[in-house]
Amino acid sequence: xxxxxxxxxxxxxxxxxxxxxxxxxxxxxxxxxxxxxxxxxxxxxxxxxxxxxxxxxxxxxxxxxxxxxxxxxxxxxxxxxxxxxxxxxxxxxxxxxxxxxxxxxxxxxxxxxxxxxxxxxxxxxxxxxxxxxxxxxxxxxxxxxxxxxxxxxxxxxxxxxxxxxxxxxxxxxxxxxxxxxxxxxxxxxxxxxxxxxxxxxxxxxxxxxxxxxxxxxxxxxxxxxxxxxxxxxxxxxxxxxxxxxxxxxxxxxxxxxxxxxxxxxxxxxxxxxxxxxxxxxxxxxxxxxxxxxxxxxxxxx
Numbered sequence: 001x002x003x004x005x006x007x008x009x010x011x012x013x014x015x016x017x018x019x020x021x022x023x024x025x026x027x028x029x030x031x032x033x034x035x036x037x038x039x040x041x042x043x044x045x046x047x048x049x050x051x052x053x054x055x056x057x058x059x060x061x062x063x064x065x066x067x068x069x070x071x072x073x074x075x076x077x078x079x080x081x082x083x084x085x086x087x088x089x090x091x092x093x094x095x096x097x098x099x100x101x102x103x104x105x106x107x108x109x110x111x112x113x114x115x116x117x118x119x120x121x122x123x124x125x126x127x128x129x130x131x132x133x134x135x136x137x138x139x140x141x142x143x144x145x146x147x148x149x150x151x152x153x154x155x156x157x158x159x160x161x162x163x164x165x166x167x168x169x170x171x172x173x174x175x176x177x178x179x180x181x182x183x184x185x186x187x188x189x190x191x192x193x194x195x196x197x198x199x200x201x202x203x204x205x206x207x208x209x210x211x212x213x214x215x216x217x218x219x220x221x222x223x224x225x226x227x228x229x230x231x232x233x234x235x236x237x238x239x240x241x242x243x244x245x246x247x248x249x250x251x252x253x254x255x256x257x258x259x260x261x262x263x264x265x266x267x268x269x270x271x272x273x274x275x276x277x278x279x280x281x282x283x284x285x286x287x288x289x290x291x292x293x294x295x296x297x298x299x300x301x
Contacts, residue, residue: 019086027087031080031243038079039072050297051075051289057296058211059284073285077239081131091243092137104134108249111233112142121188121230123221125253127199127276128288130237131245136195138247146193149180149220181220188228196221199276201293206269211277213294222255222268236279239286 022030042048051074055067062070084091091103106112115122124146126135139146184194199210202218209215225232231252238246253275256267280287 019082022083022086027090028243030086031083034079034083035076036079038082039076042075042078043072047290048075050292053296054289054292054294055284057213057294058280070284071289074287074289077286078288078290080239080243081133084131084133088133091245092134103243104138104245104247106138106142106247106249108251111249111251112144115144115193115233116142119191121191121228122193122252123188123224123230123232124193124195124235125198125221125232125272125275126195126235126237127197127279128291129279129283130239130286132197132237134245135235135237135247139193139195144193146195147184147187148195149184149197181224184220184224185227188224188230194224198272199293201291201295203295206266208266208269208273210273210293211280215273215294217269217273219265219269221272222263222265225255225268226263226265234275238283 022034025033048071051071052067055062055070055074059067059070124135124139126132136146136148184196187194198218198221200218202216205216206219207214208217210217221232224230232255233252234250236248238248240246253271256264256271258264258267
């Protein structure tokens with residue numbers, strides 16, 4: 001094992017060790033403790049500078065004090081989400097999502113009923129908001145399993161651990177490597193559904209705006225819609241009080257079309273970014289600001 005891989009292994013052991021230690025606590029106590037710990041430790045990390053830069057760029061109207069408060073809240077959210085991996089079964093699987101006794105409520109169930117009544121190819125378009133990992137569990141609980149496109153963590157040891165957790169909630173996991181679009185295309189061609197996180201940075205993407213700033217955007221969703229004429233169903237996760245969760249499902253999006261009546265890929269990317277921006281503005285502390293969405297990491301200070 002070379003030094004780089006050994007370093008990744010050590011980081012994974014520390015991170016996963018902390019998470020396993022949380023198991024000695026009740027779920028709510030563990031989640032609350034993880035949130036407080038992240039709020040205390042994260043501002044000392046180098047990544048905190050990127051969080052502050054992203055927040056200042058996205059909310060230029062906010063004061064430095066407001067930016068610091070929002071950054072601390074976003075780290076608290078991330079700490080809580082990390083601990084939620086430890087209690088996935090208790091939080092999301094003990095009681096089926098959306099049913100009596102569950103911590104997760106579903107708003108917009110009529111759109112899921114429609115998918116069940118009229119089976120067809122569709123795309124669940126979501127973002128890194130709330131605990132987005134619970135969304136496949138909600139779909140599976142409703143009998144609408146989807147193939148989920150995800151980006152594995154850079155640390156392979158952490159990635160392996162998360163893959164086992166994610167696998168419990170989805171029929172098929174599709175890592176976002178070369179060739180992943182072909183796997184998703186086959187799923188849609190079979191008249192089935194897929195789930196895509198639409199707010200990830202994509203260096204070879206379409207030039208669009210996000211919070212008024214240039215942000216290359218993955219054109220995968222509008223291109224798939226153009227090819228398969230499938231619905232795009234917005235769905236998001238929101239963390240609510242008392243370590244509870246809400247899944248909101250919206251009516252299918254009407255993506256912009258060009259003069260020939262085809263899906264306008266560039267305009268659709270902007271429409272998708274606008275949707276995610278509206279979500280983030282509503283609950284800004286529940287988005288992952290430590291992602292370098294605007295490619296500013298080298299200038300963060």
